[in-house]
Amino acid sequence: MSKLFISHSSQDDGFVRGLQQALADVGEDVWIDSRELRGGDRLWPEIQRAIEEASAYAVVVSPASLQSEWVGDELAQALELQKQRGRDKYPVVPLSLDGTKLGVLKRAIRRRAALHSREQ
Numbered sequence: 247m248s249k250l251f252i253s254h255s256s257q258d259d260g261f262v263r264g265l266q267q268a269l270a271d272v273g274e275d276v277w278i279d280s281r282e283l284r285g286g287d288r289l290w291p292e293i294q295r296a297i298e299e300a301s302a303y304a305v306v307v308s309p310a311s312l313q314s315e316w317v318g319d320e321l322a323q324a325l326e327l328q329k330q331r332g333r334d335k336y337p338v339v340p341l342s343l344d345g346t347k348l349g350v351l352k353r354a355i356r357r358r359a360a361l362h363s364r365e366q
């Protein structure tokens with residue numbers, strides 16, 4: 247079964263919970279930290295495991311997520327997995343919230359895609 251990991255700022259929880267529910271309504275399995283992690287969990291190892299077990303990764307791009315070190319770390323992990331597995335086997339998808347521009351994320355995602363295509 248495939249699973250989508252959604253990376254986001256906690257300030258965007260309302261949107262992400264709605265997205266998760268909409269995807270669940272059509273049978274998609276979604277992992278978000280606010281639903282999966284419990285008090286006392288070691289955060290980073292659990293998040294890494296979830297990113298590695300996912301079949302795809304989405305990052306919600308918002309003013310808050312662009313300031314989040316957690317989102318940056320998660321994106322770096324996902325891009326590394328994409329490099330290892332290939333773009334077709336591990337898509338990384340930016341989701342712009344309220345028209346937020348991708349900014350530096352656009353460059354990072356494009357650079358990784360360009361490097362991958364040269365390696366093939």
